[in-house]
Amino acid sequence: xNKKIIFKIIRKYSYFIWLIFLIFFTILVTYxxxxxxxxxxxxxxxxxxxxxxxxSLKKITSELKPRYINIEYxxxxxxxxxxxxxxxxxxxxxxxxxxNTVTKNKNINILKLNQKIFFRIDKKNNTKIVNFTIEINxxxxxxxxxxxxxxxxxxKIIEKNLLKTIVFKEGIIKNSLYNAALKLGIKPNTIVEFAxxxxxxxxxxxDIWKNDSFQIxxxxxxxxxxxxxxxxxxxxxxxxxxSTDLQLYKFEFENNKxxxxxxxxxxxxxxxxxxxxxxxxxSSSFGKRKHPILGFTKMHTGTDFAAPKGTPIMSxxxxxxxxxxxxxxxxNCVKIKHNSSYQTIYAHMSKFGRGIKKGVRIKQGQIIxxxxxxxxxxxxxxxxxxxxxxxxxxxQKLKLPSxxxxxxxxxxxxEVKKIKIDVLKSELISKxx
Ligand SMILES: [Zn+2]
Numbered sequence: 101x102n103k104k105i106i107f108k109i110i111r112k113y114s115y116f117i118w119l120i121f122l123i124f125f126t127i128l129v130t131y132x133x134x135x136x137x138x139x140x141x142x143x144x145x146x147x148x149x150x151x152x153x154x155x156s157l158k159k160i161t162s163e164l165k166p167r168y169i170n171i172e173y174x175x176x177x178x179x180x181x182x183x184x185x186x187x188x189x190x191x192x193x194x195x196x197x198x199x200n201t202v203t204k205n206k207n208i209n210i211l212k213l214n215q216k217i218f219f220r221i222d223k224k225n226n227t228k229i230v231n232f233t234i235e236i237n238x239x240x241x242x243x244x245x246x247x248x249x250x251x252x253x254x255x256k257i258i259e260k261n262l263l264k265t266i267v268f269k270e271g272i273i274k275n276s277l278y279n280a281a282l283k284l285g286i287k288p289n290t291i292v293e294f295a296x297x298x299x300x301x302x303x304x305x306x307d308i309w310k311n312d313s314f315q316i317x318x319x320x321x322x323x324x325x326x327x328x329x330x331x332x333x334x335x336x337x338x339x340x341x342x343s344t345d346l347q348l349y350k351f352e353f354e355n356n357k358x359x360x361x362x363x364x365x366x367x368x369x370x371x372x373x374x375x376x377x378x379x380x381x382x383s384s385s386f387g388k389r390k391h392p393i394l395g396f397t398k399m400h401t402g403t404d405f406a407a408p409k410g411t412p413i414m415s416x417x418x419x420x421x422x423x424x425x426x427x428x429x430x431x432n433c434v435k436i437k438h439n440s441s442y443q444t445i446y447a448h449m450s451k452f453g454r455g456i457k458k459g460v461r462i463k464q465g466q467i468i469x470x471x472x473x474x475x476x477x478x479x480x481x482x483x484x485x486x487x488x489x490x491x492x493x494x495x496q497k498l499k500l501p502s503x504x505x506x507x508x509x510x511x512x513x514x515e516v517k518k519i520k521i522d523v524l525k526s527e528l529i530s531k532x533x
Contacts, residue, residue, distance in 0.1 A: 268528035295378035296465035367503030386494035402485035431475025445485035
């Protein structure tokens with residue numbers, strides 16, 4: 101009876117009992133899942149705190165930092181190798197080895213402004229220089245690599261990879277050839293060379309008029325990143341003065357001997373140039389005049405060219421320097437002996453050209469100094485003197501034998517070369533248009 105009642109009640113509430121059981125089961129499962137999860141997290145934490153793992157992680161991340169670093173340094177004013185190397189965080193012994201190496205090398209013992217130095221440094225264990233490169237000039241680098249015994253560097257000279265391009269430019273002269281050419285992006289070296297080529301036949305102060313024009317084909321050397329590293333030869337030049345073309349063609353008339361000839365195969369080169377300076381204004385000619393400083397009338401035994409301070413002065417002919425020093429009223433002056441009959445003097449210079457000193461042989465058009473106002477002078481100008489057989493003469497009236505004329509086979513070769521250059525010119529012009 102009792103059993104029956106209990107069974108009845110159970111049956112009556114069976115759904116309810118099942119529900120309670122399910123709830124209990126769910127709680128139990130969730131509880132164990134939770135405990136398990138906590139254990140897992142604990143285990144993971146323990147794993148991460150493990151010293152061995154930490155060390156290997158450190159190793160992995162440290163290897164992500166580059167082992168080698170490359171440093172590019174550009175030399176600033178007043179820099180020495182010592183202060184450059186002291187800026188790097190490398191051991192003192194490394195600095196010492198570097199300084200020993202560079203001071204012993206004659207190619208690089210003098211630092212130049214904007215010169216580039218590249219270092220490759222190994223940061224592993226003891227930081228050390230693996231190799232370094234120093235620019236010698238625009239075309240050459242010197243590369244130093246560590247030797248096996250680790251204490252010295254072995255050097256080798258590396259030629260930079262330069263790409264030659266042929267450039268055509270033309271322009272109209274509004275104020276000066278120099279400005280017009282510069283505006284076209286022609287490098288000063290090429291402009292000076294252009295002026296030098298015409299220096300025998302053209303007086304840049306008096307012969308050039310506004311709206312005269314010029315054309316030029318020349319070589320340019322670019323490095324891998326496309327920047328112009330150097331200028332090469334002028335291949336063709338034309339100066340159109342008052343509707344007259346003065347054309348010049350580059351021609352190799354002997355092995356490695358280059359000269360410029362007009363369309364009739366005549367060289368324009370003369371023993372001396374009329375104007376040893378480019379872009380200058382003739383300010384006082386040869387003859388009697390009142391001296392601007394001394395006040396009295398005196399024979400002016402030279403020609404004055406007014407030009408901004410620093411304008412390059414060229415040697416008007418091949419020869420050797422017989423004086424490059426102070427000469428009193430003439431300030432810093434250079435005297436050149438060209439041959440047994442001709443000598444030239446250049447006075448009032450602000451400074452001498454690189455390497456210009458007594459006894460040095462020089463080429464026509466080579467820069468011997470820069471315009472200044474040293475000595476007895478009222479402003480920056482070049483006082484230019486030509487001496488013929490010991491007598492000072494008027495440089496602007498100088499009559500010199502004209503250059504050689506190509507004949508025979510050489511003339512035939514020149515005619516072929518001339519046609520090639522003319523074709524090149526029209527090709528380059530068509531590329532522009
Ligand atoms: Zn003078």
